[in-house]
Amino acid sequence: MHAAELRNGTADASRRRFLKVTVAAGVGGLLLSFGLPSRGEIRDTPTSDLPFAPNAFLRIDRAGKVTFVMPVIEMGQGTYTSLPMLIAEELEVDVDDIAIEHAPPDNKLYANPLIGAQITGGSTAIRGTWLPLRNAGATARTMLIMAAARHWSVDPVTCRAENGRVRHVSGRELGYGDLVDAAAILPVPKDVVLKKPGEFKLIGTAHRRLDSSIKVNGQARFGIDTRQPGMKYAAVAISPTFGGRLATVDEAKAKAVPGVLQVVRLDDAVAVVAIHTWAARQGLAAAAPTWDAGPHAHLTTADVVEQLAEASRRPGAVARHDGAAEAVVEKSARKVQAVYEQPFLAHAAMEPMNCTVHITAQGCDIWVGTQVPVFTQDAAMRITGLPRDKVRIHNHLLGGGFGRRLEVDGTIRAVQIALQVDGCVQVIWSREEDIQHDMYRPYYYDRLAAAVDDHGKVTAWTHRIVGSSIAARFAPQWIKDGIDPDAVESAADLPYAVGALHVDWVAQEPPGIPTAFWRGVGVTRGTFAVETFVDELAANAGQDPLAYRVAMLEANPRSRNVLQLAAQRSGWDAPLPSGQGRGIALCIGFGSFIAMVAQVTLGKDGSVTPTHVWCAVDCGIAVNPDTIRAQMESGIVFGLSAALHGEITLQDGRVQQSNFGDYRVLRIDEVPAIDVLLVKSLEAPGGTGEPGTSCVMPALTNAIFAAGGERVRKLPVGERVRLAEH
Numbered sequence: 001m002h003a004a005e006l007r008n009g010t011a012d013a014s015r016r017r018f019l020k021v022t023v024a025a026g027v028g029g030l031l032l033s034f035g036l037p038s039r040g041e042i043r044d045t046p047t048s049d050l051p052f053a054p055n056a057f058l059r060i061d062r063a064g065k066v067t068f069v070m071p072v073i074e075m076g077q078g079t080y081t082s083l084p085m086l087i088a089e090e091l092e093v094d095v096d097d098i099a100i101e102h103a104p105p106d107n108k109l110y111a112n113p114l115i116g117a118q119i120t121g122g123s124t125a126i127r128g129t130w131l132p133l134r135n136a137g138a139t140a141r142t143m144l145i146m147a148a149a150r151h152w153s154v155d156p157v158t159c160r161a162e163n164g165r166v167r168h169v170s171g172r173e174l175g176y177g178d179l180v181d182a183a184a185i186l187p188v189p190k191d192v193v194l195k196k197p198g199e200f201k202l203i204g205t206a207h208r209r210l211d212s213s214i215k216v217n218g219q220a221r222f223g224i225d226t227r228q229p230g231m232k233y234a235a236v237a238i239s240p241t242f243g244g245r246l247a248t249v250d251e252a253k254a255k256a257v258p259g260v261l262q263v264v265r266l267d268d269a270v271a272v273v274a275i276h277t278w279a280a281r282q283g284l285a286a287a288a289p290t291w292d293a294g295p296h297a298h299l300t301t302a303d304v305v306e307q308l309a310e311a312s313r314r315p316g317a318v319a320r321h322d323g324a325a326e327a328v329v330e331k332s333a334r335k336v337q338a339v340y341e342q343p344f345l346a347h348a349a350m351e352p353m354n355c356t357v358h359i360t361a362q363g364c365d366i367w368v369g370t371q372v373p374v375f376t377q378d379a380a381m382r383i384t385g386l387p388r389d390k391v392r393i394h395n396h397l398l399g400g401g402f403g404r405r406l407e408v409d410g411t412i413r414a415v416q417i418a419l420q421v422d423g424c425v426q427v428i429w430s431r432e433e434d435i436q437h438d439m440y441r442p443y444y445y446d447r448l449a450a451a452v453d454d455h456g457k458v459t460a461w462t463h464r465i466v467g468s469s470i471a472a473r474f475a476p477q478w479i480k481d482g483i484d485p486d487a488v489e490s491a492a493d494l495p496y497a498v499g500a501l502h503v504d505w506v507a508q509e510p511p512g513i514p515t516a517f518w519r520g521v522g523v524t525r526g527t528f529a530v531e532t533f534v535d536e537l538a539a540n541a542g543q544d545p546l547a548y549r550v551a552m553l554e555a556n557p558r559s560r561n562v563l564q565l566a567a568q569r570s571g572w573d574a575p576l577p578s579g580q581g582r583g584i585a586l587c588i589g590f591g592s593f594i595a596m597v598a599q600v601t602l603g604k605d606g607s608v609t610p611t612h613v614w615c616a617v618d619c620g621i622a623v624n625p626d627t628i629r630a631q632m633e634s635g636i637v638f639g640l641s642a643a644l645h646g647e648i649t650l651q652d653g654r655v656q657q658s659n660f661g662d663y664r665v666l667r668i669d670e671v672p673a674i675d676v677l678l679v680k681s682l683e684a685p686g687g688t689g690e691p692g693t694s695c696v697m698p699a700l701t702n703a704i705f706a707a708g709g710e711r712v713r714k715l716p717v718g719e720r721v722r723l724a725e726h
Helices: 013-027 079-091 125-152 176-184 212-216 251-255 277-287 301-311 325-331 373-384 409-418 431-436 470-474 521-541 545-551 557-570 625-644 691-706
Strands: 052-055 058-060 066-069 098-101 159-162 165-168 173-175 232-238 245-248 260-265 269-274 290-292 317-322 335-342 354-360 363-368 391-395 425-428 444-452 458-467 500-507 580-589 592-602 608-618 673-678
Touching: 052 125, 052 176, 058 125, 058 176, 066 079, 079 098, 079 125, 125 159, 125 165, 125 176, 165 176, 173 176, 232 277, 232 409, 232 431, 251 260, 251 277, 260 277, 269 277, 269 409, 301 444, 301 458, 325 444, 325 458, 325 500, 335 521, 354 409, 363 373, 363 409, 373 391, 373 409, 409 425, 444 521, 458 521, 521 545, 521 580, 521 691, 545 557, 545 580, 557 580, 557 592, 557 608, 557 673, 580 691, 592 691, 608 625, 608 691, 625 673, 625 691
Parallel strands: 066 098, 232 425, 363 391, 458 500, 608 673
Antiparallel strands: 052 058, 058 066, 159 165, 165 173, 232 269, 245 290, 260 269, 317 500, 335 444, 354 363, 354 425, 444 458, 580 592, 592 608
């Protein structure tokens, strides 16, 4: 039998569908509506009819072209490179030749195994697909080898896969494309052999990003790039106060603007629809909407903090209770106490919120960049009353997510507007609307206390966390025994040996203010409070902050190791000139262990200049080291931006910040020198998208103290700090 004859093997369509579904259900995954093939080529139509689709992740055509159905969305974190590497490693193909397609909304097939829903978030891209994707590649490889062995009537152990071909010890070989039809009719193996780390050829090596070229040459399509025939454009204004309502709109003046087509009223917003965005924005300005301010018309940040402080005086739901910590602290002759505050934060993604919707008698099409395609589909179904198969989500690359696109509020408004528009309409938020109507990182209020002995060693530790529960809204099933697991992260699982330990949590919702995940909410908040407090304990004991930490980490060798490596890298013991200081911090989160040393210079006026950050990362097996370094570097910049400048404040029920002029992001000339060290490890991969942001905040504030500044217990630091009195 020749290769051409082999391709003519018979396999009925129902059997193929069965193989796709049954295997996909076993390994998880994702599917979407436009292709991102290799070498920057864009494919707008999914290839769902290829002859060999052994599972939900893989399709191989008769030319040997491999298409990978992407289980997460790319928002800059590098998953469009690192995840194909997992497939390519086990399938024995060149990762550069793998085409990529998004996945359609489908929780049954494509739920993130670590979250239980089809979500890109929680630093789970690699962690959640490490085994499923490798199994998918190994399954296809095994079936292709079996097909070749049957063709040659030889033992499969005498065959091997290499560079997209199956080779026999005799020298005979067939390309994958020649084998797909025969492989498609084989039973899907339940168990396959995965490579051992020592056998990896691709995993662990640095590889250029596969999505770089299309982003450079402009072929990459983000949600905001959507263009449909006859598309209209809408500018939106939302009530500036939380809980406010639309009062009046001057429709006549809006429609007098050339290009304006109509005005759409919602309960708490108004949209002006036009033939282009400029006309829409001009029409919105002319409409001059007025508002009923609603029940929170006089709300201020001070009101929110007062409520949090009051709530911190009452016991909360117990997240950790080892020994009588509260009693020990209360009776102790020597104790250290502190309160830490962290403000509301916006996401301020580079791509503002946008969504394009077309509702017809045939259904609803939505073009958007989202981290939650099923939630997006669900929201559209509720509003339109359409069944699931009539709501089609066309997902796109995200121009920044950070948790903002875990939310569907932008899609909800766009669908509400589209219901009143004849034809396709794209709704784009201005930067001001985006920042002033975000789903904010909660304001958190942490109260800590520790009893210490005569040598400064901790004998008891208490930690009360007060703040909003994101999980109660986003995923109420996560709440167990009254505890939001995200809210107490990094506190309830404290890595340090501190004797008796008590951690509790008080849920205190800010009036009318929507809160959401923000590049590692629990770990970000918890790491700042814990690591700043440990530094205070070291100072109280008159001990070196590094040595003090290491002494409490005998049971945590990976934590101890990254601390020592980061310190060594920074020249920790080397003296610094007056006005300079180094601070250290540890972060354990998402299965990774990270330590950072930050170095700052304080001016005589209290100005703060971070000059260096050294980072040691133990994230288990590093699939693509370049991606991990990029994640650390971007996380450090993101975290420094928040620690130095990030703050959303309220006055008269309104957010005071409106754009990057008053919601500062670190500028390029402010970025310190960053050094990232990856620890070699054979442990399963951990997540790296969020812990870098978490770790640098306390490293920075601890460095400010070491440089001669007063202890920073409230973020952001601001342009100046108070200098310690000498």
